[in-house]
Amino acid sequence: MPDVMTTQGKDAAVKALEERRKANKGKPRINNSSLHAGSPMYFYCIGCGGEIVVPESYTSKPDCCRECEAMKKLGWLT
Numbered sequence: 001m002p003d004v005m006t007t008q009g010k011d012a013a014v015k016a017l018e019e020r021r022k023a024n025k026g027k028p029r030i031n032n033s034s035l036h037a038g039s040p041m042y043f044y045c046i047g048c049g050g051e052i053v054v055p056e057s058y059t060s061k062p063d064c065c066r067e068c069e070a071m072k073k074l075g076w077l078t
Helices: 004-026 066-073
Strands: 042-046 051-054
Touching: 004 066
Parallel strands: none
Antiparallel strands: 042 051
């Protein structure tokens, strides 16, 4: 039998993910090529579409925001 707290947590996380997706759907995207040198880089989460801002010196492109990454580690987001 699944743990009730885990099930409630998952349900709340999935609901929050859907709300983030709806909120981020209509936002305009930033084109990194139009930014000045030294500006932070903008990427978009593959889970919810939210902005991920990292310094230009960052070495790898992030795929997910912190919230979606946590859900991915728990196996709630594929």
